[in-house]
Amino acid sequence: MSTSTPPIDFTPSPGAAPPLRRVLAQTDLELRLLLRNGEQLLLTLVIPVILLVGFGTVPLLDLGSGSRVDFLAPGVLALATMSTAFTGQAIGTGFERSYGVLKRLGATPLSRPGLLAAKTLAVLAVQVLQAAVICAVALALGWSPEGGPGGALSAALLMVLATAAFSSLALLMAGTLRAEATLAAANLVYVVLLGLGGVVFPVDRFPAALLSLVEALPITALSTGLRTVLADGAALPLGPVLVLLAWAAVGTVLAGRFFRWE
Amino acid sequence: MDTPAVEVTDLVKRYGDVTAVAGLSFTAARGAVTALLGPNGAGKTSTIEICEGFRRADAGRVRVLGLDPVRDSRALKPRVGVMPQSGGVPTGVRAGEWLRLMAALHARPVPPEALLERLGLSAVERTPFRRLSGGQQQRLSLAAAVIGRPELVFLDEPTAGLDPQARMATWELIGDLRAAGVGVVLTTHYMEEAERLSDHVVIIDHGRVVADGPTSDLTRGGQELRFRTRTGLDVSALAAALPAGCAVAEHGAGHYTVTCADPAGPSPGLVATVTTWCAAHDVIPEDLRVHRRTLEDVFLELTGRDLRN
Numbered sequence: 001m002s003t004s005t006p007p008i009d010f011t012p013s014p015g016a017a018p019p020l021r022r023v024l025a026q027t028d029l030e031l032r033l034l035l036r037n038g039e040q041l042l043l044t045l046v047i048p049v050i051l052l053v054g055f056g057t058v059p060l061l062d063l064g065s066g067s068r069v070d071f072l073a074p075g076v077l078a079l080a081t082m083s084t085a086f087t088g089q090a091i092g093t094g095f096e097r098s099y100g101v102l103k104r105l106g107a108t109p110l111s112r113p114g115l116l117a118a119k120t121l122a123v124l125a126v127q128v129l130q131a132a133v134i135c136a137v138a139l140a141l142g143w144s145p146e147g148g149p150g151g152a153l154s155a156a157l158l159m160v161l162a163t164a165a166f167s168s169l170a171l172l173m174a175g176t177l178r179a180e181a182t183l184a185a186a187n188l189v190y191v192v193l194l195g196l197g198g199v200v201f202p203v204d205r206f207p208a209a210l211l212s213l214v215e216a217l218p219i220t221a222l223s224t225g226l227r228t229v230l231a232d233g234a235a236l237p238l239g240p241v242l243v244l245l246a247w248a249a250v251g252t253v254l255a256g257r258f259f260r261w262e
Numbered sequence: 263m264d265t266p267a268v269e270v271t272d273l274v275k276r277y278g279d280v281t282a283v284a285g286l287s288f289t290a291a292r293g294a295v296t297a298l299l300g301p302n303g304a305g306k307t308s309t310i311e312i313c314e315g316f317r318r319a320d321a322g323r324v325r326v327l328g329l330d331p332v333r334d335s336r337a338l339k340p341r342v343g344v345m346p347q348s349g350g351v352p353t354g355v356r357a358g359e360w361l362r363l364m365a366a367l368h369a370r371p372v373p374p375e376a377l378l379e380r381l382g383l384s385a386v387e388r389t390p391f392r393r394l395s396g397g398q399q400q401r402l403s404l405a406a407a408v409i410g411r412p413e414l415v416f417l418d419e420p421t422a423g424l425d426p427q428a429r430m431a432t433w434e435l436i437g438d439l440r441a442a443g444v445g446v447v448l449t450t451h452y453m454e455e456a457e458r459l460s461d462h463v464v465i466i467d468h469g470r471v472v473a474d475g476p477t478s479d480l481t482r483g484g485q486e487l488r489f490r491t492r493t494g495l496d497v498s499a500l501a502a503a504l505p506a507g508c509a510v511a512e513h514g515a516g517h518y519t520v521t522c523a524d525p526a527g528p529s530p531g532l533v534a535t536v537t538t539w540c541a542a543h544d545v546i547p548e549d550l551r552v553h554r555r556t557l558e559d560v561f562l563e564l565t566g567r568d569l570r571n
Contacts, residue, residue: 008376010442013411015369016340025366033354096352104350107314108367109340109410262316 016109026110026118027125033092034126040088043190044130048080049137055200056141073138073145074155074226075199080130081159082197082219085123085166087190093119093174094182103262112261116171123163131159146233154229154236161244162222168251169218175259198223215239218247265328267292267414267445268313273322275308275469282308284469285322290462292413295436295446297456297477299557300466301565306449307347309466310416313447314344327414340368343407343415347422350403351391357402358387361409368410377405381431397428404432408439415439417448421455433459453558457481463557465564472564481555487520487528487536489547503539504532518547528552 016022034040056069096102105115135143145151174182195201197219206214214220225240268290275283283305290296298306311317312324315331315338324331329338351360361378365371378384381401386394394402400420407415420436421429436459439446450456456463456477463480465473473480495518497510504510507523520536522528533552540547 006376008372008380008438010372010408010411010439010444012341012413012442012444013370014341014413015410017367017369022367025363029355029359029363032359033352037354099351099353100346100349101352103316104344104346104406107316107339107342107344108364110367111336111339 019114022110023114023117023121026105026115027121030118030122031125034088034122037092040092043083043088044080044126045133048076048083048130048134051079051200052076052134052137053141056138067142067144069138069141069143070145070231071202071227072200073134073143074230075223076134076138077131077155077159078162078197078219078223078226079194079199080134081127081162081222082166082193083190084126084130085163086170087186088126089119089123089167090170090173090186091183093171094177094179094186097174097260097262098179100262106261120163120167123167124160127159127163145230147229151229151233155226157236158222158225158229158240158244161241161248162218165218165244165247165251168248168255171259172251172255175255175261193217193219196220198227216243218244221247265325266290267294267327268296268447269323269325270309270313271323273309273312273324274320275305275312275317276320282469283312283319286466286469286471287322288464288471288474290445290447292445293440293443294461295440295448295459296462296464297460298447298449298464298466299451299453299456299561300449301451304466304565305469306466307418308469310418310447310449314342314416340410341413343410343412345403345407345415345417345420347418348399351399351406353392354390356388356390357383357394357398360391360402361405364406364409370411371409372411374405374409377409381405381435382428397424400424401428401432404435408435408444412444414445414447417446419449419451421450421452429455453556453561457557465561467565473560477557480560481557486522486553486555487533487550488518488553489536489550490517491540491545491547492516495543495545500536500539504535508532 017025052069052072056072059068093102102115106112147154170186173185177185196214197203197217199219203211203214203220203224215224221240221243225237228234228237228240266289270289271287273283273286274281286305286309298309300306308317312319313326313331315335318332326338327341331338358374358378361374365374375384378387381404383398383401383405386398391399391402400423404417404420407417421432424432433455436446436448448459460477463473463475463477464471493512493516495512497512497518501508501510504520505522508520510518510520512518520528520532522532537547537550
């Protein structure tokens with residue numbers, strides 16, 4: 001096994017790679033794993049596109065006045081943001097924790113902040129890919145977003161805020177529950193928020209008492225915020241921004257407090 | 263550079279009511295192989311994980327390369343390689359990808375391809391971790407621990423469950439690390455492994471050190487003469503014929519041992535005396551041999567013969 005191979009110089013010469021190289025190497029690996037994982041791709045791309053095409057072309061639902069795809073595209077963008085930043089990340093990180101991967105990486109020069117930075121960069125990269133695919137499909141279905149470049153910028157800002165909120169909640173779940181419990185809970189949350197959060201069903205059909213509760217959900221804040229900007233062409237709405245900021249703050253504080261690396 | 267690779271003093275670690283490590287002390291030299299040997303549940307992994315900075319000690323003092331593993335973890339991480347007992351690798355990652363990541367985290371790594379070839383992993387370079395055999399997973403973990411050219415590596419049961427070829431490859435690699443001046447601290451419950459690989463053995467039982475010393479010192483002395491013949495030999499008559507300080511005992515049916523206090527072990531004269539006595543009593547000593555004490559004997563003497571789980 002080793003007799004024919006040339007000798008290797010193991011003379012100690014320790015040293016950490018520069019921080020940026022470490023984070024980019026880890027980001028590269030995270031992205032490879034995300035893009036290779038069939039279940040993750042189902043969650044991040046296939047389901048959002050099916051919802052967009054399905055509900056966008058077949059009048060199964062009464063979506064109110066206006067173009068179906070103009071209503072759906074912002075909701076599906078919100079769903080895609082949640083599926084990557086929350087569902088996928090919670091499940092992936094939960095299993096990495098239970099397999100001792102987080103612990104093992106913690107023993108390398110990567111450092112924990114470096115690992116979190118790499119995970120965040122990988123999530124953002126996947127979201128750029130998702131947004132490109134979803135926007136392309138929506139435009140092909142006749143989507144005409146309002147708001148121009150300012151609207152696009154506002155939409156991007158909402159998605160980044162939502163990513164912060166969803167990621168911190170994902171890490172809170174992955175860092176405190178068993179991996180199997182995280183898998184079940186993250187999928188349950190995904191389905192419930194898909195139904196409640198204004199993704200494909202308009203939230204104004206809910207009774208008033210439920211509505212205020214639903215509007216406090218991060219997914220609803222994102223979908224209604226995106227709709228305000230992209231469908232109505234209005235300015236960045238303050239309410240959804242505050243809701244997302246609040247979730248991000250609570251999630252970050254709790255994750256920082258309760259996250260367990262093993 | 264005068265500080266030892268590892269210095270553990272009066273270490274205590276408790277999990278609830280269970281005391282896993284109960285006042286353990288040892289020193290591991292730089293550039294040498296130190297084996298922590300003990301039965302399952304002896305406290306080996308707890309000790310090594312505290313040295314790695316993964317766990318905090320409840321009491322005692324631990325220094326790794328002269329630094330505190332928790333407080334100085336940032337400074338230690340590039341200098342120390344770690345091989346966990348199992349896992350630690352994402353299930354979907356390919357063997358080559360994982361090693362290239364580990365290389366990219368260090369400034370002057372060993373080339374990943376050379377290490378893959380050396381450990382017989384080139385053929386599975388593109389195989390996901392979950393599809394590797396147990397032995398291949400172990401070797402990938404070992405490769406990841408050494409790729410950053412560390413000064414010191416902690417290997418937690420590096421050969422558990424390996425087939426003979428893979429075990430030999432691992433032993434050779436550990437030998438190369440030692441030759442290159444890398445300190446190695448490993449845990450094992452294989453006596454043969456500790457005896458073959460290590461300069462220094464620390465035997466641990468119930469969270470305490472029960473023996474600690476250079477491997478050759480631990481197995482020195484205590485040689486005995488063994489033979490087998492019919493049962494019921496008059497052992498006191500044989501003992502009376504032997505020099506003072508020698509004892510004879512029958513273990514099981516017809517298995518006899520002659521032990522002497524002389525630290526040099528049985529002398530040629532002793533062998534002659536025993537065989538002469540046997541000849542005079544019409545006894546044929548079958549399987550007569552001078553048994554050199556092995557680490558296994560030391561280990562069993564110290565930790566007892568009770569089964570552990």
